[in-house]
Amino acid sequence: MKGADAAAPATLRPPGEVMRLSRLGRFHPTRLSFARVLVRRMAREGWRIETAVRDLDDDGYGRAAYRVHTPTGALGFAAFSHHLDPADRTDRVIAERWDASFALTLEPPSPADLERLHDNVPRQEAGRCGAGEIVLSRANRSVRLFDTTVDSLAGGSQPPLDEIGRVGYLMRTTAVYGNGKFGLADFEEVRRRGVLTLPFQAEMLAVYLVRHFSLELIDHLAARRGGSRAATLERTRRRALGVGNATGLGMAPFLVNHPQLISRWIHGRETALARVKEVERATPAKLARFRSLLARARIHVAEWRAQADDAALGRRLAAVAGRLVELERATGPDRDGKLLSGRRPWAALAAWAGDDAETEELLNSILIELYPERVDDLETATGSAEREEVRADMPVDALRRTIEDRYGWALEVDFDRPGSQGLFWYHSEEKEEPRLGFRYEEPGADRELRLGIARRAAELRRALEREDPALPTGRFLLANPEFRQIVRRIQSLEDSPYAEIRDNLLDRDCEPADMLRCKLSMLGASRFDPKSLLWTRVTFFQGAPLAGELQDPGADDWAFATTGARTDP
Amino acid sequence: MTGAERIHVSLAELRTAASRALDGAGAPAGTERDGARSVVWLEARGLRGAAALLFDLRAAWGPAARRPSLTGRRVDLGGSPILVWASTLIETAMLEAGAAIFLQGCRSPRALLPEAAVQAGPNLHFMLRAGASRALVANGEMTLDRSFADLDTADVQLVAAPGQPRSPLPPAPPRTRLSARELEARHGASLAGGLRLAPGDWQEIREAAARILVPATERSHSRGAGAEVDDND
Numbered sequence: 039m040k041g042a043d044a045a046a047p048a049t050l051r052p053p054g055e056v057m058r059l060s061r062l063g064r065f066h067p068t069r070l071s072f073a074r075v076l077v078r079r080m081a082r083e084g085w086r087i088e089t090a091v092r093d094l095d096d097d098g099y100g101r102a103a104y105r106v107h108t109p110t111g112a113l114g115f116a117a118f119s120h121h122l123d124p125a126d127r128t129d130r131v132i133a134e135r136w137d138a139s140f141a142l143t144l145e146p147p148s149p150a151d152l153e154r155l156h157d158n159v160p161r162q163e164a165g166r167c168g169a170g171e172i173v174l175s176r177a178n179r180s181v182r183l184f185d186t187t188v189d190s191l192a193g194g195s196q197p198p199l200d201e202i203g204r205v206g207y208l209m210r211t212t213a214v215y216g217n218g219k220f221g222l223a224d225f226e227e228v229r230r231r232g233v234l235t236l237p238f239q240a241e242m243l244a245v246y247l248v249r250h251f252s253l254e255l256i257d258h259l260a261a262r263r264g265g266s267r268a269a270t271l272e273r274t275r276r277r278a279l280g281v282g283n284a285t286g287l288g289m290a291p292f293l294v295n296h297p298q299l300i301s302r303w304i305h306g307r308e309t310a311l312a313r314v315k316e317v318e319r320a321t322p323a324k325l326a327r328f329r330s331l332l333a334r335a336r337i338h339v340a341e342w343r344a345q346a347d348d349a350a351l352g353r354r355l356a357a358v359a360g361r362l363v364e365l366e367r368a369t370g371p372d373r374d375g376k377l378l379s380g381r382r383p384w385a386a387l388a389a390w391a392g393d394d395a396e397t398e399e400l401l402n403s404i405l406i407e408l409y410p411e412r413v414d415d416l417e418t419a420t421g422s423a424e425r426e427e428v429r430a431d432m433p434v435d436a437l438r439r440t441i442e443d444r445y446g447w448a449l450e451v452d453f454d455r456p457g458s459q460g461l462f463w464y465h466s467e468e469k470e471e472p473r474l475g476f477r478y479e480e481p482g483a484d485r486e487l488r489l490g491i492a493r494r495a496a497e498l499r500r501a502l503e504r505e506d507p508a509l510p511t512g513r514f515l516l517a518n519p520e521f522r523q524i525v526r527r528i529q530s531l532e533d534s535p536y537a538e539i540r541d542n543l544l545d546r547d548c549e550p551a552d553m554l555r556c557k558l559s560m561l562g563a564s565r566f567d568p569k570s571l572l573w574t575r576v577t578f579f580q581g582a583p584l585a586g587e588l589q590d591p592g593a594d595d596w597a598f599a600t601t602g603a604r605t606d607p
Numbered sequence: 608m609t610g611a612e613r614i615h616v617s618l619a620e621l622r623t624a625a626s627r628a629l630d631g632a633g634a635p636a637g638t639e640r641d642g643a644r645s646v647v648w649l650e651a652r653g654l655r656g657a658a659a660l661l662f663d664l665r666a667a668w669g670p671a672a673r674r675p676s677l678t679g680r681r682v683d684l685g686g687s688p689i690l691v692w693a694s695t696l697i698e699t700a701m702l703e704a705g706a707a708i709f710l711q712g713c714r715s716p717r718a719l720l721p722e723a724a725v726q727a728g729p730n731l732h733f734m735l736r737a738g739a740s741r742a743l744v745a746n747g748e749m750t751l752d753r754s755f756a757d758l759d760t761a762d763v764q765l766v767a768a769p770g771q772p773r774s775p776l777p778p779a780p781p782r783t784r785l786s787a788r789e790l791e792a793r794h795g796a797s798l799a800g801g802l803r804l805a806p807g808d809w810q811e812i813r814e815a816a817a818r819i820l821v822p823a824t825e826r827s828h829s830r831g832a833g834a835e836v837d838d839n840d
Contacts, residue, residue: 221620431702516695
């Protein structure tokens with residue numbers, strides 16, 4: 039970070055304000071999101087993607103392999119494209135067949151490796167990966183866009199830009215597995231190799247390469263079908279296409295089960311925001327850049343609205359669109375004096391947003407985008423050695439006071455209120471995915487996941503009140519082992535202010551989609567579109583530089599990607 | 608069984624399965640995570656973590672088995688699953704500040720080593736003794752008799768002592784010792800190449816882990832669990 043005031047500690051928003059589902063569920067990706075960080079790193083280090091194998095037939099079925107050249111060695115990526123009966127096409131995670139399947143590998147696969155991968159990768163969970171594979175994924179072609187795009191290109195024309203903007207992808211992943219699942223390499227080993235050292239970088243790279251493959255596949259099919267008449271997809275349209283993703287509840291328990299990691303992610307984001315809000319004066323260049331990003335965000339929201347099926351989200355986005363228009367007028371070149379010309383203009387902007395969290399968080403993403411020189415050093419702060427330990431010698435009275443100091447939000451929940459424990463989380467027999475059930479209406483509550491942190495904290499406090507205040511926690515746990523999880527958690531998170539979601543996740547009215555959006559925004563997903571209480575559709579890498587453009591000037595400028603097909607609010 | 612006949616399993620995969628298996632067997636909340644961490648720590652260093660897990664899973668668990676009784680400095684483990692209790696026992700020893708505690712009927716005494724390794728530091732080391740077999744866990748160092756690693760059930764004397772050990776373990780033929788360097792090399796090899804488990808053992812662990820799974824219902828499907836019902840966009 040540069041600048042005279044950079045060394046001063048920034049004033050962060052308090053966890054009580056940030057760590058509510060109603061706030062986390064309004065997050066937008068920022069330039070610190072993992073997808074953005076990855077692309078910047080690829081650009082900075084001159085990564086190069088080389089096609090090693092492309093063996094696809096007239097229908098696009100077959101295999102492809104890529105080498106990803108990095109300064110510390112080459113990674114590999116294998117793609118398998120299959121025939122899929124339309125009756126089998128579903129984005130449910132429980133599906134067993136897909137249009138395409140993928141593996142990111144620690145080294146470029148040899149022909150023998152490719153054969154082994156071919157035997158296993160298309161089977162996904164039913165196959166077996168080795169220690170040389172990092173990520174396993176699969177995707178389906180977009181029914182709305184894939185074939186029509188091939189048809190247009192085969193006929194020598196480009197597909198309509200607004201349709202590309204509306205859908206946003208040619209392929210949509212339904213799972214991206216990493217960190218040792220199904221025999222994949224452990225994250226610790228991947229990190230030790232020195233290429234993909236931060237959480238989810240491997241998964242994001244795999245998704246970027248799915249996009250690369252989907253663009254190569256579409257040109258291949260158009261050429262095979264249209265012959266000499268065929269066009270290739272032109273650059274603006276290629277850039278406007280990302281990778282779709284259908285995400286279910288699997289992400290939600292992650293936020294609860296990795297509190298130190300989450301705290302670091304949120305802390306980094308909040309630190310970036312605080313640094314920007316402490317800027318004393320906005321320079322003319324920054325004001326101009328702000329207006330440019332604001333206009334882009336307005337169009338982005340308009341295109342997002344056109345895609346969104348969720349009525350509540352649609353209403354919120356409509357409100358955001360209106361407020362952005364209002365803000366554009368208020369911050370136009372002739373109106374700066376009112377809002378942005380005073381001291382600490384960006385803090386004033388947050389105040390302008392008021393209680394409208396959706397608008398405020400969108401503006402926060404713009405602010406972080408405005409000052410790369412102030413925030414980009416935070417991009418490596420996302421890793422964390424997660425270590426939770428019991429402090430056995432802590433007197434239980436001190437532990438009780440810790441709960442009262444830091445878990446007041448949990449103690450305020452009335453667990454006798456009907457509905458306050460209405461939900462339970464569990465692992466389903468179907469692919470062992472996390473699910474949500476209604477406690478008093480469905481079987482399985484006896485096997486619920488331990489995500490009710492608020493309830494457990496309240497129960498622990500009650501139990502501690504009955505003990506000798508001087509009793510060491512270790513002795514308490516020997517007699518009361520059922521509290522080990524919550525004791526360890528509370529004792530280990532003293533230095534992790536943003537670790538806990540400060541809501542009762544068992545409440546019947548809890549909206550898990552908010553948790554999904556929080557995590558997806560950290561990954562870098564955009565255009566959140568919840569399809570139910572339980573899953574959401576998003577897009578990754580829309581607007582991102584193509585593989586051959588990573589070193590181009592301005593390649594990093596793809597926040598709030600738009601197709602440019604519409605400019606009205 | 609030869610290595611070729613074994614199944615490749617990642618450390619994370621074993622950790623998840625062990626945690627769920629212990630959970631499904633009735634481990635109190637949070638102890639399953641300690642136990643799973645110990646299983647992986649041992650298995651990745653060639654100290655038969657999966658075997659310790661299966662040994663515990665096959666034991667009859669009851670309410671009494673879940674709560675060892677502490678009398679003075681004597682802990683009657685009564686056949687309790689050691690993986691569930693190892694961390695609590697190490698903490699209990701730490702609270703005794705240098706005095707030995709005695710663990711009666713300790714299953715797989717090697718299961719105490721991972722938590723001891725986590726807790727050992729510049730100001731704390733652990734000494735474990737089961738009959739003639741010994742282990743010493745100090746700051747970044749661990750030395751143990753091979754026989755200690757092979758014990759199924761034994762009475763164990765456990766000491767959490769301040770500072771660093773004044774002397775290493777008593778002299779013994781080098782072939783009976785596993786040095787810290789060798790243990791770390793084994794861990795590195797496991798990370799690079801994954802773990803190799805007997806298919807039957809892995810299947811048994813997976814089946815134990817499946818006890819926590821809840822069958823899908825029409826209702827969960829109708830609400831869209833597992834993503835959309837007829838998503839073809």
